[in-house]
Amino acid sequence: MEQQDELEIETRLRAALQARSELVTHSTLRPGIPPNEHTAGVRARRESWWSWRRMWVPVTVAAALAGGVFVGAQLPSGSSSTNAGPTSGGSPSTSAPANGSTTPMQSESVAGTPESVGTLSLTVTAGWQFTSTSKTSACVTLSSHPAPAAANGAATTAAALPCGVDALYLKADATAASWPLSTAAKDTGWWPTAVSSASDIVCPAAPSGSSTDMVKASMLLRSSDAYELAAQPGQTVATQPTAEYHEWAVTCDTGPGVQPMLWKLNAAPGAAAPTTFAVATVVSANPQYDSALLGMVGSLHQTS
Template identity: 70%
Template sequence: MEERDELEIETRLRAALQARSELVTHSTLRPGIPPNEHTAGVRAKRDAWWSWRRMWVPVTVAAALAGGVFAGAQLPSGSGKGTVSAGSSGGESSVQGAVTGTPTGSAPTPGLSAASGTASSVGTLDFTLADGWQLTKISGTAGCVTPATSPAPNPAAAGTDTLPCGVDGLYLKSDATATSWPLSTATKDTGWWPGEAASASAITCPAVKPGGSGMVKASMVLRSSAKYALAGQATAEYHEWAVTCDNGPGVQPMLWKLNAAPGAAAPAASGVAAVVSSDPQYDSALLGMVGSLHQSS
């Protein structure tokens, strides 16, 4: 091929490339540069540089997103307390109400903790009565703690085969003996029930509503502990049962017997606390009040 032909082909290629480059705007690709022996290496380097920049943007975005995920995962569990996200309608008081279990602007309800309450006693047992709960004295040494929204227990109606404080109530007695309920049967599978029963199936399910029907299907000792921590240095012997009923969910009976002070002789009578809980919304308040138990000094 003659030199003139080569020059003509090159001229036509340059014209075509120039015409195409004029169609490219600044919002799209940069104008192309006709390749030749002087610019081929420069263009290769520039293309590689732009490819790297195009990769840098998504990589940077991905890293930022990943950083946000990890930062959120490492936030302490209490970091959101007392704060409200943008666009929410509640203030700090509404958040605090959600945290403490007490609706804002309403009377206290049986809630999550016995930390706020009033000092109370049953015989020689001292404890903190949680807000939203009531104490009913059965005798000088026994009493029931129940939700303030529930009818107060009637001591005269408590027989030998019924729970003296009902379900979701705390039974307290400061002078319980080893020969009487609840200590006399504490290690039996039906020891949480105040009456003698030949088998668990002979006990009416405590979760049954008045006028309903249903019996206990099974009952067994689930857990025990010799030193359940209470207020200060006080400890208690603890028993817990697993109970299921034939017509609904089971209940959770629990029993605490206060231990003697370290180094002191075991007393003839002990302080006890018994709970048969069927509604989990009361568990924290009940456990908080039991945790505050201690003998009068």
């Protein structure tokens, strides 16, 4: 390499490093010493090594300069805040609401209308309708569906559920000897009429009037003695209402089947065992309604 070429490279490197030092402060990056014939190692005896070095050093400096320009463009001048960057989990950091305010989700209340039948009360979610079928029984169904006809709280036919599917059936004075409590522990206890086999039941999810889709299997899946319901104003954890719970698993010949559920409200702690019970049943065929149905069940309570 000619002496003139070497001096020209050295001059360019010094200029590049000077530009770099102006972009980055001394506290963050110290300008390096440009390589020369004393610091770079053995010179011209190995021409191939110098050919590689002539390409590598300018590329390295150019990359460093590009990085300095990028960093300088991203950070505001004099900024030392870390709130704008990602948290340790990789998501943007957020600030807590001022003055202790809550988020919209925390302050939003569930829309609904208080309803009652006998001594049983609940909050009916918007989009659903409450229909009394007797003084002590009622149905909660979708507003877009026809309201069930009054039939003293019983099924209108021998092969139908009192309120249909995707609906809530309420009875404030159920007895242990009558449906739905009398058969709650049976594999077909969710169905309002006695059958010798589950296959005798038309699948509740089948289209109206269809008799070709039958229940294939039905079994008692889960039970609980203390299904927690929502506490009412003035109630403590010790007096929070609970219910006895039963759930069945049902499959049909065609289609996905249904999920029947039963809740029997327990007496308040320390109260005498009643002779009649507040009961709610659901036969869910469409999972998109489960949230609303379970929310209304959770609001169940007895007024007196």
